[in-house]
Amino acid sequence: MSGIRVADFSRVLAGPHATMILADLGADVIKIESPEGDGTRQWSPPVNAVGQSTYFAGVNRGKRSVVCDLRDAEGLARAAEIARTADVVIENFKPGTMEKFGLGYEELAAQNPGVIYCSISGFGDAAGKDLPGYDLLVQAVGGLMSITGEQGGEPMKVGVALVDILTGLNSVIGIQAALRARDTPELPTAGRGQHVKVTLLTSLLSALANQASSTLETGVSPTRMGNAHPSISPYETLDASDQPIALAVGTDGQFARLCEVLGVAELAQDPRFVTNPERVANRVALRAALEVPLRSRTAEEWITAFTASNIPAGRVNSIGQAIELAESLGLGVIAETPAIAPDGTTKTLRSIATPIDFSLTPPHYQAPPPGVGEHQGATWLPR
Known part of the structure; x- marks a missing residue:
């Protein structure tokens, strides 16, 4: 630009x-x-x-x-x-x-x-x-x-x-x-x-994407479902022994692996849960069945096991923890710019970087947020 x-x-x-x-x-x-x-x-x-x-x-x-x-x-x-x-x-x-x-x-x-x-x-x-x-x-x-x-x-x-x-x-x-x-x-x-x-x-x-699309096609407005998904299950937060886990199980294969890791492989063959439409129709019973084994271990223990089996899962982070996660993944989420404090010392301001990575023209963060009228007398401005 x-x-x-x-x-x-x-x-x-x-x-x-x-x-x-x-x-x-x-x-x-x-x-x-x-x-x-x-x-x-x-x-x-x-x-x-x-x-x-x-x-x-x-x-x-x-x-x-x-x-x-x-x-x-x-x-x-x-x-x-x-x-x-x-x-x-x-x-x-x-x-x-x-x-x-x-x-x-x-x-x-x-x-x-x-x-x-x-x-x-x-x-x-x-x-x-x-x-x-x-x-x-x-x-x-x-x-x-x-x-x-x-x-x-x-x-x-x-x-x-x-x-x-x-x-x-x-x-x-x-x-x-x-x-x-x-x-x-x-x-x-x-x-x-x-x-x-x-x-x-x-x-x-x-x-609103799928929510608006379904409304237009069916004439029925969706309602609040907490953290659950209207078209996928289990795709919500479920309770481990210490805190909730976000599970994003979108395929039958992922569901089968989830049940195996949880030690309840038979659930994947239960007629109520074999396919996603059936799991959606029986989401209340499914949630109850999954939370029994989930509550036997901590969120971190389960997430480690799920990740090893390629099951999408994560803990519910605070914003601070989310920033730490992004940094640990090398995503360069923090932008730093020098700025002069009222006492004349130079400080480093930190903000969230523009979330687009370019191979040739990366974003630049050279100037801090300006003071009111800070550039009032700049000669390059039209007069």
Whole structure:
């Protein structure tokens, strides 16, 4: 993405996550902030080694920060000039807000025909333009909470703002596809930018995958099943003597090996469990039958035995344990960037790296999350 300039008008999570990925891949991302800065700068504790909110720092590395108060003529003019010289403009204001400032797609495209303009919203810019686009609300109205939680229990949200993250990823995909359409001479779209629109609701519905597909085909909406899978069994967490084990048994062969390792090989020949559809139909009885031998040993003992027999299983890790696992596997999950602390000392900030491995053009993590307006006087910025 080197040579691509991004004017980033986004705040909070979906947009900043997208532009951080673009920055990791080499784009020049200019984060345009209000005088107060991105609201997540105040979402603390916890804070990192240089006193920044870890929420803000987690999605804003590699960017430059410029304060442009859009309510002020000078600030608005500076923001407009940055947008007019950008390859990509990304924003997640309430639909219609950028137009009020003269920074909408049509206005900018008239001056910058090649601009890729990405708008992120909760529910689109038509009938849903006035609906509040918050991750929790979209998890609720988009159906995710209806399938998350224990059977018979209350609906639950996922433990992170997952819809925002999915929307950010879709934004990156859309931006990159639009750049290719613009920059490929053989295509009829060569030289032309376009308006890329991404919504939280459609991003969630797309990510519901098999659950949405089954609903469309059967007319029946799935319900909460705890950690169980609607179409595979055993594909859930089961209790060992000390803690749960995640078992992802997706084939009849894996199930037969599971029963053998557990010392209950006869279960694989039980008419109720011979094939996956039968196991799904009798999942309650199957779970009860499997947990009897499982409770005789610890999770670690079972996982070692299962792994040796090529049975997919794992313990339920904390986030810290998950990071340790990734590092032990050599996945390079931690990105480190130097940063200057308020006392003038140099600190090393750690964040989760972009999860894509390239053989020739790996991501770079050279710049820490910026301070508010840290690059205000940079001479390379348009004036």
